[in-house]
Amino acid sequence: MIIGEQKPLEEIKNLVAEYERILVLGCGTCVTVCFAGGEKEVGILASSLRMATRIDGQEKVIDEATVQRQCEWEFLDAVKAEVESHDLVLSMACGIGVQAIVERFPDARAAPAVNTTFLGLPEEHGLWTERCAACGNCLLDLTAGICPIARCAKSLLNGPCGGSQQGKCEIDPEVPCAWQLIYDRLKAQGRLDRLLEITPARDWSTSRHGGPRRLLREDLRIE
């Protein structure tokens, strides 16, 4: 899922400072699951802003709404009236949601209350870690299901490097070395011979290096 983290309240106060009617808009999908921008977080942020701005002597209208997904037009259309009746949409979705708002409602002003951090999973309660870099050319079959693009600091295709120490990455003793993980899993599966194969330099044009990406499926088009 997309993982996000709410911005500091002080930064959000600055984002809304020049506006009087603010709609705090949550998203019911990824950011709900990672506790960054779902209905509950919308309620907490809206209440916090009401109190904080009032203490600062500002009288603002701060309303709340949450849609199932901010990244799809039909769900956004459900809050068209609310968006149009406010000066600012303070989006608690990922960066896709914020952009979807201004694409769907060209006159709307939108600001992000959440920093979109990475694509990952909840390893345990309260801990999320990165798993996918959305590089557009998945090679997990070669690496025992562990992504060296997202989880190796150098995105090495033939690791580990010399910075792998006691199974951890030299950048941070909390970060597992992805290639150590790959080695351990291949060994447990009796497939260490896989490491004798050299993975050639890859074509990075499917990743961000090729510019903004686009996916078109003619079979799904209706016009």
Next chain:
Amino acid sequence: MGDCHYLEGNVRAERRVAYVKGLLDKIGLGSDRLEMHFISSAMGREFAQLTTGMTERMREFGPSPLRERKTSS
């Protein structure tokens, strides 16, 4: 700690109270307006002392800044 009818519930509650105290500071209300204490249902005297103490501290803080603004406007 951890010696709770709800098992480790008080440990989790303490972390959440710490989060809310941080939020109250950022809002400007002040984290001192929220306190957490660990007492059992058999500790009536301690409960009375804590609530009396907190009431006195709240009097010193004065009215909530939110209430002050409402009254003055």
